[in-house]
Amino acid sequence: MSEPLILAIETSCDETAAAVLRGDREVLSDVVASQVSLHAEYGGVVPELACRAHVESVDPVVKEALAKAGVSLGDLTAIAATQGPGLVGALLVGLSYAKALAWSTGLPLVPVNHLEAHISAAFVEKEQPGGNERPFIGLVVSGGHTSLYLCEERSRYRLLGQTLDDAAGEAFDKVAKIMGLGYPGGVVIDKLAKEGDRKRFEFPRPMMKKSRYDFSFSGLKTALRTHVEKYPDGLSGKDLNDTCASFQEAVVEVLTVKAMRAVKDLGVRDLVVCGGVACNSRLRDKMAELCGKRGVSLVIPRPRYCTDNAVMVASAGLHRYEAGVRGAMDIQAVPTWPLEGLGGD
Ligand code: KG4
Ligand code: ZN
Numbered sequence: 001m002s003e004p005l006i007l008a009i010e011t012s013c014d015e016t017a018a019a020v021l022r023g024d025r026e027v028l029s030d031v032v033a034s035q036v037s038l039h040a041e042y043g044g045v046v047p048e049l050a051c052r053a054h055v056e057s058v059d060p061v062v063k064e065a066l067a068k069a070g071v072s073l074g075d076l077t078a079i080a081a082t083q084g085p086g087l088v089g090a091l092l093v094g095l096s097y098a099k100a101l102a103w104s105t106g107l108p109l110v111p112v113n114h115l116e117a118h119i120s121a122a123f124v125e126k127e128q129p130g131g132n133e134r135p136f137i138g139l140v141v142s143g144g145h146t147s148l149y150l151c152e153e154r155s156r157y158r159l160l161g162q163t164l165d166d167a168a169g170e171a172f173d174k175v176a177k178i179m180g181l182g183y184p185g186g187v188v189i190d191k192l193a194k195e196g197d198r199k200r201f202e203f204p205r206p207m208m209k210k211s212r213y214d215f216s217f218s219g220l221k222t223a224l225r226t227h228v229e230k231y232p233d234g235l236s237g238k239d240l241n242d243t244c245a246s247f248q249e250a251v252v253e254v255l256t257v258k259a260m261r262a263v264k265d266l267g268v269r270d271l272v273v274c275g276g277v278a279c280n281s282r283l284r285d286k287m288a289e290l291c292g293k294r295g296v297s298l299v300i301p302r303p304r305y306c307t308d309n310a311v312m313v314a315s316a317g318l319h320r321y322e323a324g325v326r327g328a329m330d331i332q333a334v335p336t337w338p339l340e341g342l343g344g345d
Contacts, residue, residue: 004077004321007101008314009062011094011142012086012114014038014045015307016057018065020076021314025124028069030311032302033057034046036184043183045174051089058097059194065310068208073105080317083327084334085144091333098174099329109326110317115140115339118274119151120319121301121312129299130270137262141255141283142275143169143184148214148258149339150266153320157339160262161213168251168277171217175224175247176325190280196238196245198282203250205257212265213258220250251285270297274312279303 005024010017014035020028035053039045066072081098084091095111102109119138122129129137130151138157139151146163166174171188176185181192203223224247228235233265235243255277263271273287278300291298305311 002043004318005075006073006078006080006314006318006321007062007065008112008130008317009058009078009094009098010082010114010308010310010313011054011058011090012082012084013090013308014050015309016054016061016094016271017308017310018062019310019314019317020065020069020071022126024315024318025309027124028071028309029065031061031065031068032309033061040183040190043177045087047087049094050087054090054093058093062097062101073101073107076105078108078109078110078317078321080110080112080313080321081184082114082117082313083331084337086112086335088116088335089334092224095333095335105327108321109327110321110325111331112313112320113337113339113342115145115147116155116342117312117316118142118273119149120316121305122272122299123154123319124305124311124315125299125301127297128271129297130268134270135266135268136270136272137259137266137268138272138274139255139259140275141168141273141277143167143173145275146217148213148240150262150268151272155323155342156284157342159338159340161215161258162278163215163217165218166221168215168217168255169275170174171251172277174221178225178228179240179243186277186280189248189280192241193245193282196241196243198245198249200242201246203227203246205250205254206240208254208257209250213217213262215254215258217251220247243275246279248280248282252280252286255283256286256290259287260294261329263294263296269295270299273298273300273313274306276307278306
C-alpha cells in the first residue's frame with residue numbers, strides 16, 4: 001500500500017500554514033504566511049486582526065501547499081487541522097476550512113492538539129526521539145507555553161511542570177518591548193546576545209531550586225525592567241548586547257537545568273525541545289552541550305519546524321490518523337486543551 005498523504009492546516013495564532021507530508025518524514029510542501037508585520041505595531045498578537053488575516057490567507061495558502069507538493073485533493077489520505085489550544089477565532093478559521101474540505105471530498109478529518117504538534121515536529125527529523133520504543137522528556141517552549149512533559153509513549157503525556165505566569169517566549173517578547181526592540185522579541189534578543197557578555201549582569205534564575213519542574217518568568221521580567229531604568233537615555237551598544245546576553249542566559253539556564261533534572265529523575269535517555277523559543281541559538285547550544293556530556297539523545301527540530309508551521313500538524317495528524325482518530329463535522333475549536341488530557345492510543 002502506498003504511504004499516507006496528509007494535508008495539514010494550522011491557524012492557532014498568527015501564522016496561517018499548510019503542508020503536505022508523505023509518510024512520516026517526506027515533506028512535500030510547507031507554506032507559512034506570517035502575520036508578524038500586521039501585529040508588530042501593537043507589540044503583540046491582536047486576536048481580531050489575526051482572525052481576519054487567517055480568513056484571507058487560508059484558501060491561497062492551502063492551494064499553494066497542494067500545488068507545491070504536486071498533489072490534488074484526490075491523492076490525499078486525510079486532512080489534519082489544529083483544533084486547539086490557541087485563539088478561538090483563529091482556530092475556527094482553519095478548522096472550519098478543513099471541515100468543509102473534508103466534507104466536500106469525503107476525506108477523513110483529523111483534529112490535532114497544537115502542543116502535540118510541536119512535539120511531533122521532532123518525528124519529522126532524521127534523529128528520532130524515543131517515541132513508542134521508550135519514554136522521552138518533552139520541553140515545549142513557545143510564546144504561549146512553557147511546559148515539561150514525560151512522554152510515556154508517543155501520544156501519552158504526563159505534565160511534570162509548567163510556567164506559573166509568563167511563557168518563556170512571552171518573557172522574551174515583553175523584555176524586548178521594554179528595551180524598545182520591537183516584536184517579536186526572541187529573534188532580536190538572540191541576535192544581539194551573540195555580541196554580548198552573558199556574565200556581565202546577574203539576573204535572577206526564578207524557581208531554580210524552589211520547585212522541581214515549574215517555571216516563572218515574571219520576576220525576571222521585573223528585574224530586567226529595574227535594570228533598564230538605570231539607563232534613562234535607553235540601552236545601546238555594549239550595554240544593550242550584554243543585557244540581552246545576560247537575560248537570555250538566565251532563561252536558558254532555568255530551562256536547561258529543569259529539563260536535565262527531569263531526564264535524570266525519571267531515568268529517560270531522550271529529550272525533545274520544541275516550540276518557537278527552541279530556535280534560540282544559546283538554548284540549542286547549551287542543551288546540546290549538557291546532553292552530550294550526560295549521554296542523553298537530544299532532538300531539537302530545525303528552527304522552521306520550531307515556530308508555528310503545518311508540517312508539525314501533519315506529523316501529529318498522521319500519528320493520530322493511524323491511531324483511528326477522526327473528527328466529526330460538529331467538532332468545535334478548543335482554546336484550552338491540555339496535552340495530558342489527550343490520552344494514549
Ligand atoms: O511556537 P511559536 O511560533 O508560537 C506559539 O505557539 O506561541 O513561538 C513564538 C515565540 C515568540 O515568543 C518568539 O519571540 C519566540 O517564540 N522565539 C524566540 C526565538 N525565535 C522565536 N525566542 C528566543 N529566541 C529565538 N531565536
Ligand atoms: Zn506554537
